[in-house]
Structure formats: C-alpha cells, structure tokens
Amino acid sequence: xxxxxxxxxxxxxxxxxxxxPEGYLIxxxxxxxxxxxxxxxxxxxxxxxxxxxxIEVLREFYRRYEMAPAxxxxxxxxxxxxxxxxxxxxxxxxxxxxxxxxxxxxxxxxPKPTNCL
Numbered sequence: 113x114x115x116x117x118x119x120x121x122x123x124x125x126x127x128x129x130x131x132x133p134e135g136y137l138i139x140x141x142x143x144x145x146x147x148x149x150x151x152x153x154x155x156x157x158x159x160x161x162x163x164x165x166x167i168e169v170l171r172e173f174y175r176r177y178e179m180a181p182a183x184x185x186x187x188x189x190x191x192x193x194x195x196x197x198x199x200x201x202x203x204x205x206x207x208x209x210x211x212x213x214x215x216x217x218x219x220x221x222x223p224k225p226t227n228c229l
Contacts, residue, residue: 122150136218143221151219159219162198163207169193170220180217180225 120135121128124146130138135151137143148167152159159167173181173189181189183201191199204212213225 122147122154124150134218134224136224137221140221140223147221148219155215160207163216163219165194165198166190166204166207166212166216167220170216170222174220174222180220180222181213182225183211183213186213186216186225 120131129142132138169190187201208215217225
C-alpha cells in the first residue's frame with residue numbers, strides 16, 4: 113500500500129497506525145483484530161460476534177476480488193456465507209448503522225468501497 117503520511121492515527125499496543133482522513137488504514141498490512149477493536153472503540157462501538165462474522169466475510173471477499181464490496185454485493189456475499197437472515201440490509205444496518213459497507217470495510221482494514229459516497 114501507499115507510504116503516505118497522515119496526522120490521523122489509532123494507537124494499538126503502543127504503536128501508532130496511520131489512517132487516511134476518512135479513518136481507513138493507509139497500510140492494510142497493519143491490520144490486526146486489535147486494530148479493528150481500537151477503531152471501533154474510537155467510534156464508541158463494541159464489536160460482537162456478529163460484527164466479527166461480517167468483518168471476516170469482508171476480508172475473505174477482499175482476498176478473493178481485491179476490492180471491498182459496496183452495499184449490494186456486501187448483502188449478497190453475507191447472505192451466501194452466513195445465511196439468508198444475516199444477508200439482509202436491515203441486519204447489516206443494525207450492526208453498522210451509519211453505512212454498513214463503509215464502516216465494516218474500515219473496521220476490516222480494507223479500503224473504502226468503490227461507489228460509496
């Protein structure tokens with residue numbers, strides 16, 4: 113990833129992890145579950161097992177397609193992977209109310225999904 117510098121960061125285990133102006137990791141290789149927890153804590157969010165399921169689905173999607181999915185593909189892949197009940201927009205909005213595709217991608221250490229404002 114890019115070696116850009118940033119004034120924004122999250123501190124995890126004594127290390128400052130650089131973030132872009134929107135809060136996404138500048139270097140995706142720095143992602144760990146601890147980084148996800150720290151990013152969530154900055155937002156006042158506690159990650160539950162359901163959050164982690166979606167984060168793992170997103171990370172697998174990225175490994176396979178080298179992109180973070182926008183909302184419609186996210187709903188589809190979550191439904192295919194975790195079942196029809198979890199693969200619904202309402203379920204994802206409950207977990208990530210602001211914008212499921214953007215927030216979940218940020219917590220998963222992925223770039224901002226294309227086609228997301």
